[in-house]
Each structure stands twice: as C-alpha cells, then as structure tokens.
Amino acid sequence: MKTLTANEAVQSDGGQSIETRRRNAIKGAFFSEFIDMFDIYLPVVVLSPVLAFFQPPHLSSGMETILASLVFITTLLGRPVGALLFGMIADRVGRRNASIWSVSGFGVVTLLIAVLPGYQSIGIASYWLLVLLRFVDGIFLGGGYTGAMPLAIEYSKKEQRGFVGGFIIAGFPLAYVTINLVAMVMFALFPMSGLNSPYAQWGWRVPFVIGAVLAGILALYYVHKVAESEIWQSEAGDKPAQAEKLPLTDLLRGKSGRNLLQVLVMMTGFWLTQNIITIYLPTGLLVKTLHLTGFQMTLTLMITYCVLFFSYIASGLIAQRIGRRRFFAIVGPLIATVGSVLLYVLATVQGLTLTTIIVLTCVLAVLVTSPWGVIVTYINERFVTDVRATGFGVGFSLSVIIPSFYAFYMNWLGAFMPLQITSVVLLSVGGVIGAVGALMGPETKDVDF
Structure with a gap:
C-alpha cells in the first residue's frame, strides 16, 4: 500500500496538495453532520407546532x-x-460518490417536504406523504455520514484522528442551536394563531427550503472540493476484479463480524444514554417534571448545546491521549454512577433554581454524551478498509433501534418504581452496557489504515 505523507507536494486530482485534500474532507464531514442533524431536528423544532396542518381535526x-x-x-x-445501502456503495465505488448521492438525495426530499399540501387540500394523504418522505429522508441521511466520515478519518493523520472525530460530531450541537435560532426567527416573522395563520400555511416551509439549499451546497462542495480517499483507492486498486464481493458478506463473518457485534453492543449502551439526554430530558424532565416555561427550557438547552460543541472536541483529544478503549471504560461507569446521581437530583429534588438546573443539565449532558466525541473515530478504526464504511454505518445506525424504545422500557419499569426514577435506572444500565461493549474490543488509537 502506498504511504502518503504531509510533505507530498501535489496530487493528481485537481492539483490539490495532500493537506488541502485532508482539510476539505474533514470540513465536508463536519458540514455533513451539521446538515444531517439540522434536517433531523426540523420536524421536532419547526413542524411540531403545526402538525395539525397534516392531520384530521x-x-x-x-x-x-x-x-x-x-x-x-x-x-x-x-x-x-x-x-447499509450507502455503506456498501462507499466500499464498492468510493466514499466521495456515496456522499454526493446521499446528500443530493436528502436535499431533494427535504425540498419536496417544503412544498407538501396540507390536510385541507388532499386529506389524510398529506400526513402519509410526510411520513413516507421522512422515511426516505432518513435513508439518505443515514448514507450521508456513512461515506463522509470514513473519508475524513482516512485522510486524517493518526495522531489527529481524535480531534477530527470530536470536531465532526460537534456539528450536531451546532446544528441544534442553529435550527432553534432559525425557528425563533420564523416564529417572530410569521405569527402562529391557528391553521390559517402565516406560520401554519407557509412559515414552517422556509427552514425546510434552507435545509434543502444547504444540502445542495454540500453536494457541490463534494463535487468540486473533496477528493476520493487515497486509502480506499489504494485498497481497491490492489484487488483483482474476480475477488470483489459485497462488503456486507465480508462484514458479517470472521474478524469483521466479531468487530461489528462488539460495536453494536457498545453503541446500544451509548445510544440509550444519549436518548435519555437528547430526547427525554428536554420534554419529559425539564417541562413535565421541573415545569420550566418554553423560554426557560430553550435557554437551558441552548446553553447546554453550546457547551457540548466544545466538550465533544475535548473528549476526542482526551481519548487520543489516554486511549479510546480506556476512555469508554472510564466514562461508562461514571455515567452509571455520577450521571445517574445528577439525573436523580434533577428528577426528584424540589425547588431548584433555574441557574442550578442549567448548571446540573450542562454537567450531566457533558458527562453522558462525552463518548460521542470519540465514537466516530473509534468505529472507523475497528474495521478494515474493505468494509469500513459499511461497518461504520451499520454499527452506528443499527444500534439505535433498541434504545429508541426507551419510553416503553420506562413504562415497564414504572410498574416497580416511581416513574421519575426509571430514567435514572436506564441511564445507569446504558452506561454499564457501553463500558462492557468497549471492553470487549481492543485499543485502536495506534491502528494503521
């Protein structure tokens, strides 16, 4: 395999130096994560107040x-x-092509959502079209990072992978802050007072158009600025044509199959803890238990996500120094103990001031979500080049399914304990599963691609 160094002058694709190609790939992955999360939270933040526009009265x-x-x-x-789909595409025809196709796809689907008619125009079909388009959107969004993130990590220097992984995932909190700011502007410009108000009729459409435009810009960026992974090209060029197999076949057997199982176990734990913080805490805890007003909840979350932007990068740098496996093994038990105590205080202690709630929420979120500053790098390092994109995509996304039903688990546990304690139990369980899953695998920070 050809080894590339930072001192190599100019490469064949567009005359870009290796440093330029590295920076472009990393920036592309960061903005891919940003636009992915922007699109994910559009219905949560922008569409939730007017879902009745698509539903029967x-x-x-x-x-x-x-x-x-x-x-x-x-x-x-x-x-x-x-x-799975775009992971196989990325491993067969290249990370860059997979990124371009997936980003273009969710840009088109997001634009289609922006022009959907409501229930008053086409009846219940409007709601089912919305659901169908969001499912298709999810397919393209799932493919967006499957090509972009392995491409960026493969271009990164070994000693900088920790920072790069943390920086890429920091696009998530930045997207959350951005979509909330956009929503605030929309609410201010287009008053919402019933289904015939300006916001309900067309104000909500503007953020979807913005999301589609951002996706289009990102697709053009990949077309004109981002070069294909040198590591993938070298591996693909070394393989005889008759040796080509579907990446999924190689992924599910032998060492790669064992690696995938380990990643799925670890990610199931960390997805469970993540869902408690990003989904349950805002509505189930801050609003229903602590009775914060809309403004107080938004303020708390905006401050928290601003802090998370920097804490993700810090987590990546710390794990680069002490080791990614060791980082997970330390943080998992801390989530199960310290994190559970913090959540218990928020869920049960009466009379907390807003300042105290903000501080506790920030500390809790930084601790519980800290593994995510390491996960992008770690999962990519767990798979060989032939199946890296597929392994990353499947390991990252398939593991979200079981934790997504956390609300059902809380209801089941509610038969044995107070409901507000059930989230504490799930947080503790998730931290333990994440740590056990990490200990099932090796250290990866010194892995060569």
Missing part, C-alpha cells in the same frame, strides 16, 4: 402523540437502511 391527545412520534421515528428507522 378533533383527534384524541393519544392519537396526536402517536402521529407526531411517527414523523420522527420513521426518520430514525430509515437511517439503518441508508447506512
């Missing part, structure tokens, strides 16, 4: 909750499909 509160959750859940269910 006079629904029961229970049916409204089910229909609202389907819009979000179908996107999550589409992600593993996209991760």
